[in-house]
Amino acid sequence: MRYVICALIFAMLNPATTVLAGEAKESVEADASTRQVAITSSFTGTEILVFGTVENSVQPSAEAGTYDVAVVVEGAPAPVVVRRKSRVGGLWINTSAMRFTSLPSYYAIATTRPIDEFADAVMLDANGIGFQHIRMVPAASGRIEATDPAVLAGFKEALIRLKERERLYVKSDFGVAFIGRSLFRATIALPPNVPIGPLVARVYLFKEGKLLGQYKSRVMLEREGLERYIHDAAHSKPLLYGLVTVFMAATAGLAAAFAFRRAA
Amino acid sequence: MTLYLPIAEMSVSVAVYLALGAAVGFISGLFGVGGGFLMTPLLTFLGIPPAVAVATCNAHVVASSVSGAVVHYRRNNVDVKMGGVMLTAGLVGTALGVEVVRLLRTAGLFELTVSLTYVTFLGVVGTLVLIEGINAWRHEQSGGVASPRKSGQHNWVDGLPFKMRFQRSKLYISAVPPMVIGMFVGFMSAIMGIGGGFILIPAMIYLLRMPTGVVVGTSLFQIVFTAAFATILHAVQNRTVDIVLAAILLAGGVIGAQFGTIAGERLKGEQMRVLLGVLVLIVAVRMGYDLVTTPTDLYSLGSLRGS
Numbered sequence: 238m239r240y241v242i243c244a245l246i247f248a249m250l251n252p253a254t255t256v257l258a259g260e261a262k263e264s265v266e267a268d269a270s271t272r273q274v275a276i277t278s279s280f281t282g283t284e285i286l287v288f289g290t291v292e293n294s295v296q297p298s299a300e301a302g303t304y305d306v307a308v309v310v311e312g313a314p315a316p317v318v319v320r321r322k323s324r325v326g327g328l329w330i331n332t333s334a335m336r337f338t339s340l341p342s343y344y345a346i347a348t349t350r351p352i353d354e355f356a357d358a359v360m361l362d363a364n365g366i367g368f369q370h371i372r373m374v375p376a377a378s379g380r381i382e383a384t385d386p387a388v389l390a391g392f393k394e395a396l397i398r399l400k401e402r403e404r405l406y407v408k409s410d411f412g413v414a415f416i417g418r419s420l421f422r423a424t425i426a427l428p429p430n431v432p433i434g435p436l437v438a439r440v441y442l443f444k445e446g447k448l449l450g451q452y453k454s455r456v457m458l459e460r461e462g463l464e465r466y467i468h469d470a471a472h473s474k475p476l477l478y479g480l481v482t483v484f485m486a487a488t489a490g491l492a493a494a495f496a497f498r499r500a501a
Numbered sequence: 502m503t504l505y506l507p508i509a510e511m512s513v514s515v516a517v518y519l520a521l522g523a524a525v526g527f528i529s530g531l532f533g534v535g536g537g538f539l540m541t542p543l544l545t546f547l548g549i550p551p552a553v554a555v556a557t558c559n560a561h562v563v564a565s566s567v568s569g570a571v572v573h574y575r576r577n578n579v580d581v582k583m584g585g586v587m588l589t590a591g592l593v594g595t596a597l598g599v600e601v602v603r604l605l606r607t608a609g610l611f612e613l614t615v616s617l618t619y620v621t622f623l624g625v626v627g628t629l630v631l632i633e634g635i636n637a638w639r640h641e642q643s644g645g646v647a648s649p650r651k652s653g654q655h656n657w658v659d660g661l662p663f664k665m666r667f668q669r670s671k672l673y674i675s676a677v678p679p680m681v682i683g684m685f686v687g688f689m690s691a692i693m694g695i696g697g698g699f700i701l702i703p704a705m706i707y708l709l710r711m712p713t714g715v716v717v718g719t720s721l722f723q724i725v726f727t728a729a730f731a732t733i734l735h736a737v738q739n740r741t742v743d744i745v746l747a748a749i750l751l752a753g754g755v756i757g758a759q760f761g762t763i764a765g766e767r768l769k770g771e772q773m774r775v776l777l778g779v780l781v782l783i784v785a786v787r788m789g790y791d792l793v794t795t796p797t798d799l800y801s802l803g804s805l806r807g808s
Contacts, residue, residue, distance in 0.1 A: 278745070280505040281512045322799045328792045330613055331801070395800035403802075429505070429512040460507070467507040471740050479736030482744050483729045486560045486751050490567030493755035497572075 264292045264450035265306070265442035274427065275461040282429040285310070285456060286422060287347075289440050294419035305348065305355040305443040306413045307366050308423045310456070312343030312405075313434040316376070319392050319399070335392040336376035342432040343405050344371060347412025347423040355443050364448070366441060368397045368406060404428040433458045508743035509553045515749055517547070522753025526565040529754075530761025531768075532777045533569065533717030535562035535696025535724045538623065538784060540750070549746070556735035556742045557750070562696045562728040564751035565758040566721045572762045573718030580669035580715045584722040586676055587683030587701075591727050594684035598691025599734055616792055618693060622700065623785035630703055631778025637771040669715055678708060687727060691734075696724035699781055713770040 267289025274283060287308045296303040317340045320331040349355075352367045361370040373393055400406040405428065413423040425438075436456040442449045460468050471478045505512045521543060529536035537558045544554035573579055605611040665676045682704045686697035701720045705711045711719070736742040765773065 276505065278505050278507075279503070281503055317802065320801050322796055322801070329794070329796055330792075392800070395798070396802070399798070399800060399802045430510065433510060464505060464507045467744060471508060471736070471742070471744070475737045475740055476733065478744070479733035479742060482560050482736065482742055482747055483563055483732050485744070485748065486563035486732070487567050487725075487729070489751050489755050490564040490758070491571060493759055494568040494571040497568075497759040 261293045262449070263294065263304075263442065263444065265440055265452050266290055266292060267308075267438070267440040267452040268454050269438050269456050272456060274456060274458045276433055276458060276464055277460075277462050278464055280429065280464075282431070283427050284424050285427060285438075286424050287438050287440065287454075288420070288422040289452060291419040291421070291442060296415070296418045299415040299417050302349070303444060304415070304449075305350065306415075306421050306423075307349075307352065307356075307441040307443070308347045308413055308425070309366060309439045309441075310343070310345040310425045311341040311437050311439070312432045313341075313436075314339035315342045315432070316340070317396065319396050321392070321395070335389070337396070338374050338376045340373060340396070341371065342434070343427075343436070344368070344400070345407040345409075345425045347409040347425060349411065349413045349415070349421075351410045356446060356448070360446075360448060364439075364441060364451070368401075368408065371397075403430065405430065405432075427458075431458065433460060504745060504749070506743050506746050508741065509549050509557075509746060511548065513547075513746070513749075518746065518749045519753040521547075522561060522750035523757035524753075525561070525750075526754030526757025527761040527764070528757075528780070529562070529565040529698075530569045530572075530758035530763075531765045532698070532761075532773060532780075533573075533702060533720045533765075534698030534777070535566055535728060536698075536754075537562050537690075537695035537728075538619070538693070538699060538781070541693075541695065542784065542788065550741075552739060552741045553743050553746070556732070556739060557746050558695075559728045559732040559735065560742060560744075560747035561750040561754050563725060563732060565754040566696065566724045566728065568755045568758045569762050570718065570721035570725050572759070573721060576718070577669075578715050578718030579722045580667055580711070580719045581722065582665070582669070583667045583672075583679060583709075583711070584719045586665070586679045587686070588723050588726050590680035590683035591687030591690075591723065592730055594687025594689075595691045595727065595730055595734070596687075597684075598688040599738065601688075602692055615693060616788060618689070620785050620789045620792065622689070622693075623781050624789070626699055626703055627778050627781035627785055629707075629778075630774050631782060633707075634771050634774030634778055638775060641769075641771060667711075672709070672711065674709065682708065683723070686723075690727055690731060696728050698724055699777070702777070717765070 267287060270286035270288065274285070287310070289306075291304055294304070317337045318334055319337070320334045322329045323332045324330075325332065346352075346367060352361060356366070358370070361367050365371050373396070375389065375392075397406060401408075407426060409423075413421055415421045436458060438454045438456060440452045440454075442451065459465070502515045503512045504515050521540075525536040525540045525543070528534070528539065540558045540561060541554050544558065545551050549557075570579065602611065605614055664673060666673050682701070686700050686704075689695070689700060690697045698720050701723065702716055705716045705720065706713060732742060768776070
């Protein structure tokens with residue numbers, strides 16, 4: 238925590254010196270409060286703070302709203318299947334499915350105000366800002382009529398809805414706040430079921446609908462301690478892992494039977 | 502108190518899962534079933550990924566059936582020879598089942614197959630057990646003596662070769678029916694993620710005509726090994742066994758199983774069958790209901806890891 242505060246102070250001092258330097262173009266610099274999040278057995282979700290500064294800010298005050306900032310935190314992309322049920326002979330059965338080749342496993346977005354108020358769809362699509370603008374490519378081997386745009390739209394919408402319900406897709410329309418003329422911050426909640434792996438934090442700076450600059454930073458989610466040990470064992474020594482599990486189960490069962498015989 | 506599960510990758514409340522383990526353990530001790538047919542759907546309902554639920558259940562089944570089996574073994578209620586014969590064939594069936602699961606997954610039909618087999622099997626077995634149990638109960642109430650096996654009664658089973666003597670069950674029958682039953686149960690347990698007690702018990706009573714007294718113990722004996730084999734197979738092939746989740750579930754499970762076995766002593770065979778029938782039917786109806794009613798969301802997400 239201490240170095241977060243140091244970083245904040247540094248960030249606040251920094252623009253003051255650069256503004257004096259001249260009439261350079263605005264740009265953005267940012268970072269996350271934590272580069273490394275440890276997943277231990279007591280992990281119940283956490284928050285990361287993404288902060289940054291607008292270089293050469295011409296904003297008169299924090300409330301002026303000269304700039305708009307979008308902070309996007311994405312988990313590693315992974316393939317996903319969305320299935321749709323329909324009624325067949327009275328039973329609800331998964332009849333169609335659509336595979337998306339790579340989709341962020343986690344996607345959090347925080348902005349200074351709703352995205353469609355400060356940027357157009359083309360710009361958002363190009364940068365993957367906002368749920369509707371995430372790149373979703375259906376896999377070629379999809380079993381259904383992937384060509385029909387209405388069907389595709391239905392699947393995409395369902396995908397976002399389901400991810401939102403799992404709290405893996407999170408949106409905060411006024412989640413980025415300016416503190417002073419150039420410093421801004423946003424807190425991003427990582428739920429307990431956040432997929433473990435690298436996260437990429439991207440920060441975009443807009444002014445009057447134009448993208449002035451962007452900045453990228455990484456956050457690692459890593460298993461530590463016992464969690465790491467168990468997970469590694471399950472993958473590197475699966476047979477031993479299975480045997481240990483069975484041994485543990487059998488021992489517990491026998492111990493209970495023995496204890497109860499004594500009691501009885 | 503919450504704990505983060507290393508394989509399921511989520512944090513869970515320890516108390517909830519301890520209670521779940523204890524409740525299912527109680528039932529498995531009471532009826533001599535593994536309890537997998539209850540545990541798997543309940544875990545999925547609580548949000549555990551289906552593939553992890555199926556695999557981890559097996560470890561819980563090992564624990565609760567070991568303690569039940571030991572209690573029965575001590576009371577000489579286990580026909581080890583019969584269990585051994587069924588088990589040998591059962592392992593072959595399990596290996597076959599694992600291969601079929603792989604084929605069904607590739608074809609995208611796994612989920613539906615599991616639902617349909619659950620509903621069909623639980624429905625049919627539950628109904629049969631219930632009807633028979635009620636009849637036996639009535640029969641006994643009216644003063645008669647319920648005896649599932651009449652001496653001197655012969656059927657086609659007696660004509661089969663490879664006759665073996667099963668002293669504990671007081672049977673002299675062909676080894677073929679127990680092997681077929683064992684293989685079938687092994688096969689089903691790989692597909693449904695269950696120990697197979699609810700198929701084994703009726704099969705032993707009605708097909709093999711074993712004395713009711715040894716049926717529960719022998720069933721538990723066989724389930725211990727089938728479930729242990731399945732746990733290892735899942736760990737090696739799918740890496741979906743969560744040892745932390747298993748530890749929580751079985752801590753509750755072994756204690757529940759002891760109480761279940763004690764409670765089971767106070768029940769008569771007929772009563773037990775009626776109760777087991779009702780329980781199995783409830784699960785079948787619940788699963789059938791999900792297949793028939795309009796789901797709240799027509800869409801569902803499938804990860805590519807399992808299910």
